[in-house]
Amino acid sequence: MAGVEIERKWLISSVGSLPVEVAAAPAAQIEQGYLTIGTDGSETRIRRKAGSCTLTVKSGVGLVRNEAEVGLSAEQFEVLWPATEHARVQKHRRAVPGEGGVTIEVDVYSGELEGLVVAEVEFDDPWGAESFVAPYWFGPEVTADDAYKNRSLALHGRPS
Amino acid sequence: MAGVEIERKWLISSVGSLPVEVAAAPAAQIEQGYLTIGTDGSETRIRRKAGSCTLTVKSGVGLVRNEAEVGLSAEQFEVLWPATEHARVQKHRRAVPGEGGVTIEVDVYSGELEGLVVAEVEFDDPWGAESFVAPYWFGPEVTADDAYKNRSLALHGRPS
Numbered sequence: 167m168a169g170v171e172i173e174r175k176w177l178i179s180s181v182g183s184l185p186v187e188v189a190a191a192p193a194a195q196i197e198q199g200y201l202t203i204g205t206d207g208s209e210t211r212i213r214r215k216a217g218s219c220t221l222t223v224k225s226g227v228g229l230v231r232n233e234a235e236v237g238l239s240a241e242q243f244e245v246l247w248p249a250t251e252h253a254r255v256q257k258h259r260r261a262v263p264g265e266g267g268v269t270i271e272v273d274v275y276s277g278e279l280e281g282l283v284v285a286e287v288e289f290d291d292p293w294g295a296e297s298f299v300a301p302y303w304f305g306p307e308v309t310a311d312d313a314y315k316n317r318s319l320a321l322h323g324r325p326s
Numbered sequence: 327m328a329g330v331e332i333e334r335k336w337l338i339s340s341v342g343s344l345p346v347e348v349a350a351a352p353a354a355q356i357e358q359g360y361l362t363i364g365t366d367g368s369e370t371r372i373r374r375k376a377g378s379c380t381l382t383v384k385s386g387v388g389l390v391r392n393e394a395e396v397g398l399s400a401e402q403f404e405v406l407w408p409a410t411e412h413a414r415v416q417k418h419r420r421a422v423p424g425e426g427g428v429t430i431e432v433d434v435y436s437g438e439l440e441g442l443v444v445a446e447v448e449f450d451d452p453w454g455a456e457s458f459v460a461p462y463w464f465g466p467e468v469t470a471d472d473a474y475k476n477r478s479l480a481l482h483g484r485p486s
Contacts, residue, residue: 201383202362202370210362210370210383221381223361223370223409234409242396249383249394 171224171233171288172295175314177305178283181274185303188272193258196273199250203317211317212238212246215259219243253320255279265299275319282324284314331384331393331448332455335474337465338443341434345463348432353418356433359410363477371477372398372406375419379403413480415439425459435479442484444474 178184194216201210201221208225219238238246257273264270268287275282285304289295300307308314313325338344354376361370361381368385379398398406417433424430428447435442445464449455460467468474473485 202364202368202385204362205365208362221406223406225362225409232409234406236402236405238396238402242398245396246381246383246394249385249392 172290172292173286173288174295174298174307174309175287176285176300176307177314178272178285178303179305180281181283183303184272184283188260188262188270188303191260191262191272193260193274196255196257196259198255198257198316198320199247200253200317200320201246201249203253203321209317212243212250214243221246253317255316255320264301266294266297268294268298270301279319279324282319284308332450332452333446333448334455334458334467334469335447336445336460336467336469337474338432338445338463339465340441341443343463344432344443348420348422348430348463351420351422351432353420353434356415356417356419358415358417358476358480359407360413360477360480361406361409363413363481369477372403372410374403381406413477415476415480424461426454426457428454428458430461439479439484442479444468 181189196213196215198211198213201212203209206225208223210221210223212219212221219240219242220235221238222233222235225232255275256277257275257279260272262270262272264287268289271286273284273286287298289298312318313322341349356373356375358371358373361372363369366385368383370381370383372379372381379400379402380395381398382393382395385392415435416437417435417439420432422430422432424447428449431446433444433446447458449458472478473482
């Protein structure tokens, strides 16, 4: 898979503020670690989600980023995982349908980032991203806030 | 494969200054591209050498660096290769035995870096690295010169 990623991100105040149908959705465990984090906003990360492993390269900054992704075998993942030791996040992801046919992904972090809850929505084009109306249970938008990028959270923890 | 890499590097003035037995050794074509180059000396790169593909993560700086490497399928390589577009090197590598049981790898660059010839020797421990005596056909050592790292060559070309 390769392509352009358009994504917006919001904070959620706590797990308790999720609507019942979101809290009840099945949650997939995600372990994610960064192999290399570049100066220019680029990153190479690996992820294990519900037993399935991927390697993703992102480049560019802001709303629109280039992305290339390949599947990894469990064995490839195990060899690379130790190289992410100092830059990891753990979270549980719930995916629920949102308005306009989008998917809302709600990430509840654990470990060092316990207490952080974030919603992400990916869009097919910039028009969809701009016209999206956030549901009532979303908190402030942090799309443009570098401190809430997973790479920053992995390296520096939760912003205070 | 994972471990610590201890490597020294020297310039060679030209292909013409290689001893006959080195020039005659079989040469493997290497295409190498960087997925992400980090601020801290870390890098994630992919390489195709004589049809065999690998992904390597290096971290740390100087003589001793941590390295993790996995094999990639040709398909995985093809998906990731476009993400290296702005940071690539092409070279032909010859491997010949050196004193003390080491292997000398001679890289003759092509493409943008045509004319550059470099010898690299990898050591099992710092003592071996320190006691190694460079053969007469080696030019100046550039182990500590960042401009001759492959990542720098890939990004900025040959130092002038």
